[in-house]
Amino acid sequence: xxxxxxxxxxxxxxxxxxxxxxxxxxxxxxxxxxxxxxxxxxxxxxxxxxxxxxxxxxxxxxxxxxxxxxxxxxxxxxxxxxxxxxxxxxxxxxxxxxxxxxxxxxxxxxxxxxxxxxxxxxxxxxxxxxxxxxxxxxxxxxxxxxxxxxxxxxxxxxxxxxxxxxxxxxxxxxxxxxxxxxxxxxxxxxxxxxxxxxxxxxxxxxxxxxxxxxxxxxxxxxxxxxxxxxxxxxxxxxxxxxxxxxxxxxxxxxxxxxxxxxxxxxxxxxxxxxxxxxxxxxxx
Numbered sequence: 540x541x542x543x544x545x546x547x548x549x550x551x552x553x554x555x556x557x558x559x560x561x562x563x564x565x566x567x568x569x570x571x572x573x574x575x576x577x578x579x580x581x582x583x584x585x586x587x588x589x590x591x592x593x594x595x596x597x598x599x600x601x602x603x604x605x606x607x608x609x610x611x612x613x614x615x616x617x618x619x620x621x622x623x624x625x626x627x628x629x630x631x632x633x634x635x636x637x638x639x640x641x642x643x644x645x646x647x648x649x650x651x652x653x654x655x656x657x658x659x660x661x662x663x664x665x666x667x668x669x670x671x672x673x674x675x676x677x678x679x680x681x682x683x684x685x686x687x688x689x690x691x692x693x694x695x696x697x698x699x700x701x702x703x704x705x706x707x708x709x710x711x712x713x714x715x716x717x718x719x720x721x722x723x724x725x726x727x728x729x730x731x732x733x734x735x736x737x738x739x740x741x742x743x744x745x746x747x748x749x750x751x752x753x754x755x756x757x758x759x760x761x762x763x764x765x766x767x768x769x770x771x772x773x774x775x776x777x778x779x780x781x782x783x784x785x786x787x788x789x790x791x792x793x794x795x796x797x798x799x800x801x802x803x804x805x806x807x808x809x810x811x812x813x814x815x816x817x818x819x820x821x822x823x
Contacts, residue, residue: 551626557633565770605661722777
C-alpha cells in the first residue's frame with residue numbers, strides 16, 4: 540500500500556533535472572519521502588545512485604545532459620512510459636557564469652544559455668505533447684530572485700534568468716487551455732552547492748576588475764542564506780494547489796528587494812513620461 544499525499548490525496552509523478560545536488564536533490568528526496576514517484580536526472584548517473592538505493596521502484600534515475608536535445612526527448616519519453624504519466628516537470632539544472640560583462644566571451648555566454656535557457660526549453664518542448672495527451676500537468680522552473688533584479692559580476696547569469704522568466708510567462712498563457720499549469724520558482728540566497736566549483740564557471744579575468752570582484756565576493760559571504768531543507772513544504776503547497784501561482788518566492792529577502800527595484804523603475808518611468816509620450820508621435 541502506497542502512502543498518499545496529505546494535501547492532494549493522489550501520488551504525483553515528477554520529472555526533475557539537476558537532481559544530483561542543491562534544490563534538485565532536496566526536492567527529489569522530499570517528494571520520494573512523501574510517497575511520490577520521481578524520474579530523477581543528472582549528467583552523471585552515479586551522482587544520483589543513492590536515490591535508487593533508498594527508494595527502489597519509486598525512482599527512475601536517468602543520465603541527462605539538458606544541452607543534448609535528443610537525449611532530453613528520449614529521457615522525458617522514457618520517464619513518461621515508465622510511470623504512465625508525468626504530473627510535474629521541474630526544470631532545475633543550471634549554473635552561474637562568473638565574470639563581468641566585458642570579461643565573458645561569446646563561447647562562455649553561449650554555453651551558459653545552452654544550459655540555463657535552451658536546456659529547459661528542450662525539456663518543455665519534449666514534455667508538452669505528453670502533458671496535452673494526458674489532459675494536463677504542471678511545469679515548474681527554478682529561476683531566481685535575480686530574474687527581476689541584477690548583481691554585477693554575474694550579469695550573464697541574471698540575464699539567463701530574465702529570459703527564463705519571460706519564456707515561462709508566455710508559456711503559461713499558451714498552454715492554459717490544455718489544462719497545463721506553469722510556476723516559476725524564485726529562490727533567494729540559500730546554503731546549497733550552487734556556489735560550488737561544479738555550479739560555477741569562471742570567465743577569464745581582467746586585472747582592472749580584480750578589486751571590484753573581490754569586494755563583490757566579500758559582500759556575498761556576508762549575505763544571509765536560507766536553509767534549503769526548509770523549502771520542500773512550499774513546493775508541495777504549490778504543486779498541490781488547485782490554482783498555483785505563476786511565481787513563488789522562496790525566502791524572506793526577495794520581496795523587499797524586488798519591491799524597491801520596481802519602485803525605482805516606476806519612479807524613473809514616471810519622471811520621463813512626458814518625453815516618452817512625446818515620442819509616440821502625432822495622434823488623431
